[in-house]
Amino acid sequence: MAVYFIDGLNNIKALKAMGKQSRFQAFLERKIRSLRKAQRLAVTTHEVRRSLQEVLMSACLCGTLYVSLTVFDYQVSEILVMAVLLSQTMRYLARIQENYQRVAGAEAIHDSFHALLKETRAASERRSGGLMPTLNRGIRFEDVHFAYLKQREVLRGANLEIPVGEITVLTGPSGAGKTTITDLLLGFYDPEQGQVRIDGVPLTEIDIAAWRGMIGFVPQEIVLLHDSVYANVSLGDPKITQADARDALERAGRRGRCDCPFRRGLGTGDTGPAQGHCRTPRRTAGPRRTEHRRWNQPVPADERSSGARAVRAPRPRGDPGSPLRRSA
Known part of the structure; x- marks a missing residue:
């Protein structure tokens, strides 16, 4: 109930x-x-x-x-x-x-x-390899097959390249495999066949915790914590200073548009009006200089093919990341 x-x-x-x-x-x-x-x-x-x-x-x-x-x-x-x-x-x-x-x-x-x-x-998470990850060239999906609970394959022979320095957008209808691709990239699941390679190294041989530490994640459901803007941006990391958080807000284009006081509580933990005016915490993908960013949210797209499709665009000036965006 x-x-x-x-x-x-x-x-x-x-x-x-x-x-x-x-x-x-x-x-x-x-x-x-x-x-x-x-x-x-x-x-x-x-x-x-x-x-x-x-x-x-x-x-x-x-x-x-x-x-x-x-x-x-x-x-x-x-x-x-x-x-x-x-x-x-x-x-x-x-x-x-x-x-x-x-x-x-x-x-x-x-x-x-x-x-x-x-x-x-x-279903416990596997212990990954011990190689430290790098992201100098890009990410490659090689003949990847995947199905949930041994049912119909969501991905069948998927080949995809996500180069560094460009924005890669996955577009397609619901169920085409966009979220599955990003979940495989994050190491939440292992492909049944094929490989996911980071700079040519299989993801199974890479330290998955270190790899995830290089990623900034923006989920579909943006929920604010019952805390200050600074706490939402830093997520409790003591290494992140207020200056780092303010820099992240400015790089995300939200510094001047955020109505909430920087050190005071937001007063909301859900998707209320405060979030509409101050969507900073998740959109910044964290204040550190992430090597890779993942947006798992709808963006305008006219593409309505039967499967997911990757679309690339030049990286915004001054953005050091390699963004991957998922479009509904």
Whole structure:
């Protein structure tokens, strides 16, 4: 239920823009009614079970007393001792049954947790090679094949060259493989066939942490931290000074357009109005002089081919990076 609510809050602007908030509200109300019904059923079942246990215990005691008095002709003192022992035994049996039901209810959670843990271990990030990366010539994809979860191939024999000193734009419709190419470049996945080479060196032989440290990343969903502009730009790196951060803002063209105080909090952690006026933190791709930058966001593009396509443009004057931009 919390997932639906959070998704609705994250997309409230789009819902209101299309006038769909009332439908989403009705959807949440249906989910809430279904949840309440399930909770009532669970509580009713638990209480009915407890009541039936008491009824069965009373019936069993009465039956035992009747048989002992009429059939076996036991003394009253003996019958009382038997009744106490039987009552205690049935109480312990009831506790055992209750604990067993709790274990049975938690078994599904236990199995799901261990299945998720096994899947997480299987998908753990590989330890990369030990070569230090360089980016003097460019990046090359050589006959790269890749598919998610062994399904239909997203990339089939992809060949791409990203030279240093130029802007490379990946354009194409959704599902053409633009994000997949950039994820392979970042080492999030390994190609099933082919190689990704950095200055001619396979990415699998390169120290992936050092390689990622050379990359400035701008995601599709730009979310500001609940902190100052400086903290958003530096991301907690003590080596980055205020002068470095201001230089990054100026190089990104946002220094004079950012309405937020440099050292004061932004007051937002989502995509609210403050972000529209101060989109600095992610657009600068960090204040350091990155060798490679990756924009994973929509940009205007008229290209609507069946697959992703690379378009290059000269590098802006004074920009030391080798940008790669993804276009929706």
